Amino acid sequence: MNWSAFSHGAALCASLIVTIGAQNAFVLRQGIMRSHVGKIVALCTLSDFVLIGAGVGGASVLVARYPTFVHALLYVGLAYLAWFGLSALRRAVQPGHAVLDVDARGTPAPAATSAVAPAAQAALPIVLMTLAFTWLNPHVYLDTFLLIGTAGAREPEGARLAFALGAMAVSAVWFVGLGYGARALAPLFRRAAAWRVLDGAIGSMVLVLAVAQLRA
Secondary structure (H helix, E strand, C coil): CCHHHHHHHHHHHHHHHCCCCHHHHHHHHHHHHCCCHHHHHHHHHHHHHHHHHHHHHHHHHHHHCCHHHHHHHHHHHHHHHHHHHHHHHHHHHCCCCCCCCECCCCCECCHHHCCCCCCCCCHHHHHHHHHHHHHCCHHHHHHHHHHHHHHHHHCCHHHHHHHHHHHHHHHHHHHHHHHHHHHHHHHHHCCHHHHHHHHHHHHHHHHHHHHHHHHC
């Protein structure tokens, strides 16, 4: 194992992944709700593995040769981000916002004990939203696919695998920590005001991201 290349891949991935983008905000929100966290973490991690592997393997060169495809994918992703951002802002301002009922230890109470506990979320829509946030998110391609892929391509041929493994390791640790660590914030979300602040911040951030990408 080329540990120098491994550390390079890990450091680059860490510098790119820790920003709270649309995908991370979605994982954080679902983690707080403790809704299908395992599925979300697995999908985000495996998707990153595919994108990192493809980028380091040279697929980014193919994308550079098909700019029309890149632009089409960008606009689809921006449209989805705009829709999600507006939906989050609508949740932030609507009355009677759902709250998360937790006990003193931060464990969600049974739904029967709270008339305002969030309704259980079906697995399929959450899985589809996770895939959309991953594969329709322009930042995922810019960061994970192009930047990490280009940096990995600069490594000597025998060190590229170690570079990719380093980036993948950080990605896995990040999503597991974000998804399951978010439950520590559950006690803060016993009031609707906390959810409104979270959704307002997420919605504003996603819309700013979409506008910034559109103007870029």
